[in-house]
Amino acid sequence: MLSSFLQSLATKLVEEILKRVVEWLAPKALRSVPHSASPNCPRCGGYGVARWAPGRVRLLFVPSLLVFTWGFAALLLGVPATVLVVVGAVLSDGVGEMTVLVALLGLPFAATVMIAGALGLAYYHSYPPKRCHRCQGSWPRRERDEYLRSTRPVFTCGCGQRLRVPRAAGARLRCPRCGAEHAVPTPAGR
Numbered sequence: 708m709l710s711s712f713l714q715s716l717a718t719k720l721v722e723e724i725l726k727r728v729v730e731w732l733a734p735k736a737l738r739s740v741p742h743s744a745s746p747n748c749p750r751c752g753g754y755g756v757a758r759w760a761p762g763r764v765r766l767l768f769v770p771s772l773l774v775f776t777w778g779f780a781a782l783l784l785g786v787p788a789t790v791l792v793v794v795g796a797v798l799s800d801g802v803g804e805m806t807v808l809v810a811l812l813g814l815p816f817a818a819t820v821m822i823a824g825a826l827g828l829a830y831y832h833s834y835p836p837k838r839c840h841r842c843q844g845s846w847p848r849r850e851r852d853e854y855l856r857s858t859r860p861v862f863t864c865g866c867g868q869r870l871r872v873p874r875a876a877g878a879r880l881r882c883p884r885c886g887a888e889h890a891v892p893t894p895a896g897r
Contacts, residue, residue: 721787728783747869752883753841758834759848771827778821785813864889 748756760768792810835854838845862870868884872891880889 721791724787725783728786748839748842748844749836749846749871750844751839751842752868753839755840756836757838757840758831759837759846760831760834764831764834767827768831771824771831773824775821775824775828778817778819778824781817782814782821785810785817789814862889862891 747754758765789810792807796804796807833855834851835849836846837848862872862880864870864880864882864885864887866882866885866887868882870880870882870889872880878891880891881887882889
C-alpha cells in the first residue's frame with residue numbers, strides 16, 4: 708500500500724514538474740530563436756509569417772521545425788528521466804552503469820538537435836515577410852540582403868513580447884501585451 712502511494716505521489720510530482728517546466732520554458736524557447744530579423748508580423752506582431760524564401764529554404768523549414776520540436780521534447784522529457792535513472796542507480800544496484808551513461812549522454816544530444824532545428828528556423832526567418840496568417844497583411848517581394856539591411860532591431864519587453872525599435876530618436880515604446888512603457892534603446896553604432 709505504501710509503495711503504491713509513493714508511486715502515485717512520484718507520478719503526480721513528475722507531471723507537475725513537467726507542466727511547470729513546459730509553461731516556463733516553451734514560450735522562452737520559441738521566442739528566443741536566434742535570427743537576424745523578427746519572425747513576428749510587422750503589423751500585428753503575430754508569430755508565423757509566410758516568407759519570400761526560395762523553394763529549398765521552404766523545404767528546410769518543415770524539417771527544421773520537426774527537428775526543433777523533437778529536440779525540445781526529448782530534452783524536456785529527458786531531464787526527469789535522467790534524474791530518475793540516476794536516482795535509481797544510486798538507490799539500487801539494479802541499473803547498470805551503461806544505462807546511466809546513455810541517459811546522461813542523451814541530454815547533450817537532445818540539446819544539440821534542438822539547436823540545429825533552431826538554426827534552420829532562424830535561416831528561414833531571415834527572409835522578408837510575404838503574408839501574415841493572423842491579420843491577412845501582405846508585402847511585396849524583396850531581396851533577403853536588402854531586407855536584412857532595412858530591419859530594425861528588436862527589443863524584448865519583460866513580459867516576453869518582442870517590439871521593434873522605432874527609428875526616431877527619443878521615442879518611447881509601449882508594449883501591447885502588458886502596457887509597460889520603455890525608453891527606446893540607442894543603437895551601438897550611432
